[in-house]
Amino acid sequence: xxxxxxxxxxxxxxxxxxxxxxxxxxxxxxxxxxxxxxxxxxxxxxxxxxxxxxxxxxxxxxxxxxxxxxxxxxxxxxxxxxxxxxxxxxxxxxxxxxxxxxxxxxxxxxxxxxxxxxxxxxxxxx
Numbered sequence: 239x240x241x242x243x244x245x246x247x248x249x250x251x252x253x254x255x256x257x258x259x260x261x262x263x264x265x266x267x268x269x270x271x272x273x274x275x276x277x278x279x280x281x282x283x284x285x286x287x288x289x290x291x292x293x294x295x296x297x298x299x300x301x302x303x304x305x306x307x308x309x310x311x312x313x314x315x316x317x318x319x320x321x322x323x324x325x326x327x328x329x330x331x332x333x334x335x336x337x338x339x340x341x342x343x344x345x346x347x348x349x350x351x352x353x354x355x356x357x358x359x360x361x362x363x364x
């Protein structure tokens with residue numbers, strides 16, 4: 239393929255200004271949504287940690303003590319010894335999801351940066 243043909247093919251593959259703007263905005267929205275979800279889950283994991291810290295002392299002194307847990311919108315009575323393992327499992331699951339979302343964020347951010355470089359985008363300053 240000649241150089242002129244390669245340039246024509248590359249020019250055809252380029253996005254229009256409107257498509258570039260739409261893609262740029264989509265990347266920004268995707269990154270914002272991922273960051274928001276990560277923050278939400280980190281907050282939930284911290285809440286689990288606080289509850290587990292409180293229940294650890296109770297577990298050592300009185301594992302049969304009553305406690306209440308919200309499951310699917312229903313308040314359920316359980317014992318501390320039943321609730322602590324479930325909270326640990328939930329907290330660990332949340333942390334795994336956070337790690338997965340962080341990886342997705344990094345990958346999306348890399349795509350976004352490559353897109354910005356490819357189209358030589360410079361954010362406007364207001």
